Amino acid sequence: MTSLRGLAGTLLPAMAFLAFARPEIWEPCVEVVPNITYDCMEQNLYKIPSSIPSSAKHLDLSFNPLMFLGSQSFTAFPELEVLDLSRCEIQRIEDDAYWGLNYLSTLILTGNPIQILAPGAFSGLLSLQKLVAVEINLSSLENFPIGHLKTLKELNVAHNLIHSFKLPKYFSYLTNLEYLDLSNNKIQNIYHKDLHVLYNKSKLSLDLSLNPFDFIQPGAFDKMRLQELTLRSNFDNTNVMKTCIQGLAGLEVNQLVLGEFKNERHIEEFDKSALEGLCSVATEEFRLPYLDDFPNNFNGFFDCLVNVSAVSLANLHLKSLEGLPNGLKWQSLEMVRCKVNNFPPFAIPSLKRFSFTANRVENSFAGLTLKSLEFLDLSGNGMSFKGCCSLKDLETPNLKYLNLSFNDVITMSSNFMGLELLEHLEFQYSTLKQTSEFSVFLSLSKLLYLDISYTHTHVAFPGIFSGLVSLQVLKMAGNSFKDNTLSSIFAELTNLTFLDLSKCQLEYVSQGVFDKLLRLQFLNMSYNDFLLLDALSFKPLHTLQGLDLSFNRIASSNGQELQNFPSNLTTLNLTQNPFDCSCEHQSFLQWITDQKRLLVEAEQLECVTPPDMQGKMVLSFRNDTCQIPKVIIIVTVVSVLVVSVIACLVYKFYFHLMLLAGCKKYGRGENTYDAFVVYSSQDEDWVRNELVKNLEEGVPPFKLCLHYRDFIPGVAIAANIIQEGFHKSRKVIVVVSQHFIQSRWCIFEYEIAQTWQFLSSQSGIIFIVLQKLEKSLLRQQVELYRLLSRNTYLEWEDHALGRHIFWRRLRKALMDGKTWSPEGTADAENIQQEATTLT
Ligand SMILES: *[C@@H]1O[C@H](CO)[C@@H](O)[C@H](O)[C@H]1NC(C)=O
Ligand SMILES: *[C@@H]1O[C@H](CO)[C@@H](O)[C@H](O)[C@H]1NC(C)=O
Ligand SMILES: *[C@@H]1O[C@H](CO)[C@@H](O)[C@H](O)[C@H]1NC(C)=O
Ligand SMILES: *[C@@H]1O[C@H](CO)[C@@H](O)[C@H](O)[C@H]1NC(C)=O
Ligand SMILES: *[C@@H]1O[C@H](CO)[C@@H](O)[C@H](O)[C@H]1NC(C)=O
Ligand SMILES: *[C@@H]1O[C@H](CO)[C@@H](O)[C@H](O)[C@H]1NC(C)=O
Ligand SMILES: *[C@@H]1O[C@H](CO)[C@@H](O)[C@H](O)[C@H]1NC(C)=O
Ligand SMILES: *[C@@H]1O[C@H](CO)[C@@H](O)[C@H](O)[C@H]1NC(C)=O
Ligand SMILES: *[C@@H]1O[C@H](CO)[C@@H](O)[C@H](O)[C@H]1NC(C)=O
Numbered sequence: 001m002t003s004l005r006g007l008a009g010t011l012l013p014a015m016a017f018l019a020f021a022r023p024e025i026w027e028p029c030v031e032v033v034p035n036i037t038y039d040c041m042e043q044n045l046y047k048i049p050s051s052i053p054s055s056a057k058h059l060d061l062s063f064n065p066l067m068f069l070g071s072q073s074f075t076a077f078p079e080l081e082v083l084d085l086s087r088c089e090i091q092r093i094e095d096d097a098y099w100g101l102n103y104l105s106t107l108i109l110t111g112n113p114i115q116i117l118a119p120g121a122f123s124g125l126l127s128l129q130k131l132v133a134v135e136i137n138l139s140s141l142e143n144f145p146i147g148h149l150k151t152l153k154e155l156n157v158a159h160n161l162i163h164s165f166k167l168p169k170y171f172s173y174l175t176n177l178e179y180l181d182l183s184n185n186k187i188q189n190i191y192h193k194d195l196h197v198l199y200n201k202s203k204l205s206l207d208l209s210l211n212p213f214d215f216i217q218p219g220a221f222d223k224m225r226l227q228e229l230t231l232r233s234n235f236d237n238t239n240v241m242k243t244c245i246q247g248l249a250g251l252e253v254n255q256l257v258l259g260e261f262k263n264e265r266h267i268e269e270f271d272k273s274a275l276e277g278l279c280s281v282a283t284e285e286f287r288l289p290y291l292d293d294f295p296n297n298f299n300g301f302f303d304c305l306v307n308v309s310a311v312s313l314a315n316l317h318l319k320s321l322e323g324l325p326n327g328l329k330w331q332s333l334e335m336v337r338c339k340v341n342n343f344p345p346f347a348i349p350s351l352k353r354f355s356f357t358a359n360r361v362e363n364s365f366a367g368l369t370l371k372s373l374e375f376l377d378l379s380g381n382g383m384s385f386k387g388c389c390s391l392k393d394l395e396t397p398n399l400k401y402l403n404l405s406f407n408d409v410i411t412m413s414s415n416f417m418g419l420e421l422l423e424h425l426e427f428q429y430s431t432l433k434q435t436s437e438f439s440v441f442l443s444l445s446k447l448l449y450l451d452i453s454y455t456h457t458h459v460a461f462p463g464i465f466s467g468l469v470s471l472q473v474l475k476m477a478g479n480s481f482k483d484n485t486l487s488s489i490f491a492e493l494t495n496l497t498f499l500d501l502s503k504c505q506l507e508y509v510s511q512g513v514f515d516k517l518l519r520l521q522f523l524n525m526s527y528n529d530f531l532l533l534d535a536l537s538f539k540p541l542h543t544l545q546g547l548d549l550s551f552n553r554i555a556s557s558n559g560q561e562l563q564n565f566p567s568n569l570t571t572l573n574l575t576q577n578p579f580d581c582s583c584e585h586q587s588f589l590q591w592i593t594d595q596k597r598l599l600v601e602a603e604q605l606e607c608v609t610p611p612d613m614q615g616k617m618v619l620s621f622r623n624d625t626c627q628i629p630k631v632i633i634i635v636t637v638v639s640v641l642v643v644s645v646i647a648c649l650v651y652k653f654y655f656h657l658m659l660l661a662g663c664k665k666y667g668r669g670e671n672t673y674d675a676f677v678v679y680s681s682q683d684e685d686w687v688r689n690e691l692v693k694n695l696e697e698g699v700p701p702f703k704l705c706l707h708y709r710d711f712i713p714g715v716a717i718a719a720n721i722i723q724e725g726f727h728k729s730r731k732v733i734v735v736v737s738q739h740f741i742q743s744r745w746c747i748f749e750y751e752i753a754q755t756w757q758f759l760s761s762q763s764g765i766i767f768i769v770l771q772k773l774e775k776s777l778l779r780q781q782v783e784l785y786r787l788l789s790r791n792t793y794l795e796w797e798d799h800a801l802g803r804h805i806f807w808r809r810l811r812k813a814l815m816d817g818k819t820w821s822p823e824g825t826a827d828a829e830n831i832q833q834e835a836t837t838l839t
Contacts, residue, residue, distance in 0.1 A: 027051055032058075040064065048073065055079055062086035062108075069097040069121075080104050087111035095120035102126045110134040119145050129176075130154040137161060142168050149174065156181040158207070163187060165208075166194035177201065178227070183209040190247070192220045203227050205255075210264060213240060216247025223250055230257040232289065233264040238271040245277035255285040262315070266292040278304035285310040299323030313338060321346070335359060343383065346370065356381065364408075369395040379405040379426070386411055391418025405429055405451070415442040415467075426451040428475070436460045442467035453500065454478035462489055469493075475500040477524070484508065484529065491516050502548070503527040509537045517541060524548040526573065532558040533574075533588070539564040546571040550600070555580035555609065557588040573600040579618050581607035583626035592618055673705035674814055675766070676725040678749045679735035680742075683770060684708070686796075687735065694807055695814070702814050705729050721749060726756045730764065730817055736788070737770040741781050750784065766813050767793035 028043035028051075035055045042063035052059065057079050066088040074080060080101050090112040097118075098104065105127050114136045122128075128149050138144060138160040146152065147170030155177065162185040171177070187208065198204065205228035213234040229251070235241035245258075256278075260266045267274075270293040286308045295301060297320040305311065306325050310332040317339040324346070332353040335344070339360045346354075351370050358380040365378070365385040373396040387393055388410050389402075400423045404410060407430040416422060420443050432455040434440070439461075441447065447468055453475045460482040465471070471493050477500045481487070484507040490496065494516050506528040514520070520541050530552040538544065544566040554577040572595070581589060596602035596619065605618040613621070675695075679687050687706065695702040705728065711720040726732065732753045740746045757764050767788060778785045794809055796802075 048076075050076070052077065057103075058082045060084040061088060063088070065089045068092040068094070070094050071096045072099045073097050075100040078102070082106045082108075084108040085112065090114060092116040092118075093121040094118050096123050097121055099124045104128055106130040106132075108132040109136055111136070113137050117143075117145065122146055122149065125149060127151055130156075132156045133160070135159040140164065142166075144168075146170070147173060150176065152177055154179040154181075157185070158182065159184040161186055164194065165190045167197045169197065171197040172200070178203050179205045179207075181207045183207045183211065183230075183232075185211050187211040188214045190216045190220050192217050192222075195220055195224070198224055198226070201226070206230070209233055210261070212236070212265070213244050215240075216244040218247050218249060221248050221251035223252075225252045227253070228255040228257070229253045232257065233260045233266060235267055236265060237267055238269065238274045241267060241274040242271075242277065245274065246280070248277060249280035252282040254283070255287065256281065256283040257287040257289065259287070259289045259291050262290060262292075269293060270295065272300045275301065275304055283308055285312070287312040288314070288316065290315040294318065296320055297323040302328070310334075312336070324348070342366075365393075367393055367395065371395065372398060374398050375401040377401070377403040379403045379407070382406070382408050384408040384410065387413040389416055389419060390414035394419065397421070400424065402426070409433055412437075412440045415440050416444050419443065420446060422447050424449040427455050428453040429455070431456045436464055439463045439466035441465060445469050447471055449473045451475040452479065458482070459489060462487060464489055466492055470495055472496060473498040477502040477504065480505050485510055486513050488513050488515075490514070493517065495519055497521045500524040501528070505529055507531065509534060511537070513537065515540045519543055522546040525552070527551040529553055531555060533562075534558050535562045535564045538566055541566045542568065544569055546573075548573040550575040550577070552577050554578070556585040557591070562588065562591045569598060571600060572598045574605060575601050577605075578608035579605060580609045581613040581616065581618060581621050582610045586621075586623055586626050589618060589621045590623060593621075671730045672703070672728040673710070674702040674729065674818060675731040675733045676705040676729035677733045677735065678725075678746065678753060679733075680737060680739035680746050682739035682743075683735055683737050686770060690796075691733075691735075695810070698807075698811070700815075700818075702811075702818075704733075721752065725749075726752065731766055731814060732756065732764055733766045733768060735768050735770060736773065736784070736793070738773065738777065741773070741777055741784065747781060747784075765791075766810070767791060768810070769793050769795045771796070 028045060028049055029038040029040040031037075032039050035053050037058040038052050038056050039060045040049060040052075041060050045061065045064040046066065048061065048066075054076055056077050059077065059080060059082070062084045063086065066085070067090065069085075069090055069092070071094045074083070074097075078100050081103050083098075083101070083104060083106070086108050087110065090109070091114060093114060093116070095118040098107070098121075101124060104125055107125070107128060107130070110132055111134070122131075122145055129151055131146065131149070131152060131154070133144075134156055135158075138157055140162060141157065141164075144157070146155070147168070150173060152174050153176050155174075156179075158181045162182065165182070165187045188211070190213075198206075202225035204226055206226055207230040209230050209232035211234055213231075229248075231244075235244065258275075270291060272295055281304075283305075286305050289312075294316045300323070302311075303325050306327055307329050309330065311330055312334040314334075314336045315338065318335075319341055321340070321342065321344045328348050329350050330348055331350055332355075333346070333348065333351055334353075334355040335357075336355070337358050341362050343361055343363055343366045344356065345366060345368075347369050349371055352372050353375040354368075354370060354373055355375075355377040357377055361381050361383050364383050368376070370376075376394070376396060376399055385393075385404065385407065388404070389412075391397060392414075394402075397418060398421060399419055400421055402419075402422060402424065403426045405426050405428045409431045410427065411433040412435050415438065422444050423446055425441075425444070425447055426449070428451045432452060435452070435455070435457045436459055441450070441464075445467055448470055450468065450471060450473070454477065457476070457479040458481070459476075459479065465474070468474075469492055472495055474493065474496060475498075481504060484505050486501070486504075486506055486509045488510065490499075490513065496517050497519050499517070499520060499522070502524045503526075506525065507530060514537060517540065521543055523538075523541070523544060523546070526548045527550075530549065531554065533549070533554050533556070535557060538547070545568055547566075547569060550573040554574065556579070574592075579589075592599065592602070592605065599605070603617065603619060607613040607616045607618055607621070677687060677691065692704060692706070695704060705725055707717075707720065707725070711717070711724055715723070734740075734750055734753060740750075753765055769788070778788065794806055794813075796806060
């Protein structure tokens with residue numbers, strides 16, 4: 001016992017050590033993409049793990065206490081493209097730290113309190129495009145050693161301690177620079193002399209947000225062109241803002257972003273005059289994302305912005321939308337996440353795009369008069385719409401795109417009269433009323449795309465989609481149908497290529513529903529309640545490529561020909577259906593196996609019934625399990641057949657069997673009679689007068705069995721024939737005559753005799769032919785004919801000599817096998833001798 005414990009005491013730590021020593025166990029990095037992407041975030045690493053292959057391209061080392069980067073720290077990973085060193089407590093970066101990273105395009109150094117940055121820290125890095133140096137305790141760009149990074153496109157030095165916007169000379173060499181983020185630094189003043197390196201940088205986007213501006217020298221940006229300038233939360237009051245914006249005079253900028261951030265520096269009492277300077281700035285797009293103290297109306301606000309082509313207002317509280325200047329040239333207006341008291345009654349004749357999304361609006365939709373408008377996105381406002389839609393409600397005769405998704409109740413009251421140019425119409429997740437009462441989309445003969453998913457639409461009216469002759473995409477997931485039956489509502493949609501009918505509680509598809517959809521490529525009927533796979537209903541869809549029937553209640557096919565499935569189908573999703581894997585459906589299950597290349601996740605299809613197959617895979621279903629019942633059926637049929645054949649045989653050969661039973665019973669015991677005479681009653685005279693006389697009264701006397709004399713009365717004739725006649729007689733004398741052959745009874749007796757002869761295996765039948773028989777008559781009785789022609793028989797001849805010979809021969813034949821008590825004539829002695837030699 002103690003030795004065991006001792007052994008365990010030594011073994012267990014050793015095993016633990018071994019387990020720990022295995023590289024897989026302590027491997028700190030997650031292999032996201034093998035040999036390419038490694039994530040070593042927050043693993044308390046003091047150095048770069050050696051287990052990472054040299055082929056790695058993406059390496060995330062963030063949140064590890066690396067402390068410093070020595071020279072040539074990354075030469076083991078020459079393929080690196082992205083290196084993340086965020087918050088690695090790096091204080092010192094030595095010369096040539098990134099030496100050899102010739103393919104590195106992104107370097108992230110965010111959140112390192114760098115105190116010593118060697119002049120050659122970034123040497124090499126021949127391909128660097130993006131340098132993120134946010135929050136690295138950088139106090140000036142002057143000594144930031146990046147002047148040689150000619151490939152640099154994006155430089156982010158936000159959240160540092162930079163005081164001066166004096167851009168060092170090396171910026172003029174960074175000819176590829178497109179984005180410079182200097183936000184959240186300490187810049188207060190901008191002077192003209194600081195900016196001359198920016199003159200040739202018309203592609204540059206410049207973010208100076210969150211710097212505490214005091215002053216911008218007028219003309220500092222004069223004749224300068226920029227792609228984008230962002231100034232958010234830079235000003236403490238209206239006056240500073242006003243002078244600074246005036247300082248922008250002469251700037252030409254594609255996109256100007258002014259505004260604030262929530263909970264950051266903001267202007268307490270904003271005055272519209274602050275924007276006066278914008279009249280001297282040429283801009284295409286103006287964005288205003290958040291302004292804490294937005295004025296009560298637009299009066300004077302946009303006076304200097306009448307010529308911009310796009311305006312975007314986000315997160316503003318717009319108490320009144322009055323006061324827009326005349327002569328606006330705006331083509332695009334976006335209002336996002338604003339709080340709006342009234343739905344905007346804008347009349348901007350030039351406007352082509354209007355996005356009014358995710359706003360909080362207090363009233364419902366009102367009319368819009370925007371004659372040039374082509375694109376209208378009113379989604380996500382939770383508003384209701386009392387009468388939709390016609391030119392009366394939306395005076396937008398050029399409208400092509402209308403998005404009314406994610407709103408409240410939209411009551412359909414007209415059929416888009418006057419809005420015939422619409423190509424794209426979307427209502428998803430709004431509640432549609434009266435959709436199924438008339439042909440609401442009747443005017444939209446140019447519509448290509450319609451989305452009424454999850455609109456609580458109950459489809460009962462067959463003409464619901466009348467008029468949509470060009471429609472290509474129809475999405476109507478999450479609605480319901482009358483009687484849960486898909487009826488013929490698609491008759492006019494001959495150009496439809498995509499149809500989504502998922503989550504519609506459908507149980508049946510009526511006949512001919514898809515007959516006209518000759519271009520349909522994709523059909524989604526997942527999440528419905530179909531019980532059967534109805535191949536026939538998909539037959540007309542010759543161009544169908546994808547069919548999604550997952551998440552239904554399909555247990556099997558409905559037995560119709562599965563080869564009717566569209567031949568161009570490439571994807572069939574039948575996952576999550578409760579398949580019935582009983583033999584009854586074996587052709588369906590076989591079909592699934594045959595089509596497994598077509599089926600999505602065929603290996604994962606599971607049987608649900610019968611209980612013994614539950615949880616098993618459909619593909620594991622074997623046809624041979626269904627063969628056992630077949631065998632049983634075959635065996636049953638065969639035995640029934642055999643039994644009936646036997647019964648027939650027994651019925652037919654009943655007497656033969658009786659004979660057989662008798663043979664067993666009587667064996668070859670003593671016989672009462674020497675011969676049983678079979679004859680036709682028509683020949684009875686001859687039998688009485690000739691046969692009986694000659695044989696019974698002759699010497700030796702033979703005892704004959706004659707039915708008129710010896711049969712027991714009251715017993716059936718057939719039984720008598722067998723029991724008295726055959727069983728008790730040694731021989732059978734068959735008296736063949738014309739009458740005999742014509743008598744069915746006689747023939748029966750003769751057949752029994754034959755069997756008797758076969759069973760007693762001795763030649764016991766003696767044939768006597770009474771008169772010459774007609775050959776043709778005899779031939780009818782084929783067996784008899786055969787026997788007569790094969791055996792010798794006695795022919796009765798009615799003259800003295802003939803008789804003598806006849807009786808002699810007959811007696812001789814009867815003597816065969818007879819036990820004999822001597823009593824004798826010469827004749828008899830002769831016979832006796834023969835007899836004794838015989839026995
Ligand atoms: C990863 O690289 C190793 C060595 O170069 C190679 O043997 C292995 O096949 C690679 N694995 C993958 C998934 O590419
Ligand atoms: C930032 O750098 C200065 C020197 O430029 C140093 O005095 C200061 O301690 C550094 N701050 C941090 C947080 O490392
Ligand atoms: C701007 O570029 C032009 C020609 O591309 C050049 O002549 C001029 O010197 C450049 N100006 C500056 C300030 O780099
Ligand atoms: C707008 O453009 C027109 C002519 O194109 C010009 O007369 C007007 O001054 C411009 N307005 C502003 C505010 O730039
Ligand atoms: C319509 O609006 C909804 C909600 O904003 C959005 O999800 C959807 O993508 C929009 N449709 C299009 C085609 O952009
Ligand atoms: C259906 O589409 C075809 C080809 O995309 C186009 O030629 C035809 O005009 C369309 N039919 C209708 C009614 O729009
Ligand atoms: C079909 O619709 C369901 C639910 O709406 C969705 O989850 C599924 O991705 C769709 N199928 C395809 C192939 O897009
Ligand atoms: C089936 O697809 C092929 C190739 O994508 C196309 O040529 C053929 O016309 C399609 N068959 C039918 C009936 O649409
Ligand atoms: C069915 O399979 C297709 C193809 O893999 C997939 O896009 C679709 O999302 C699946 N359907 C559902 C409801 O998951």
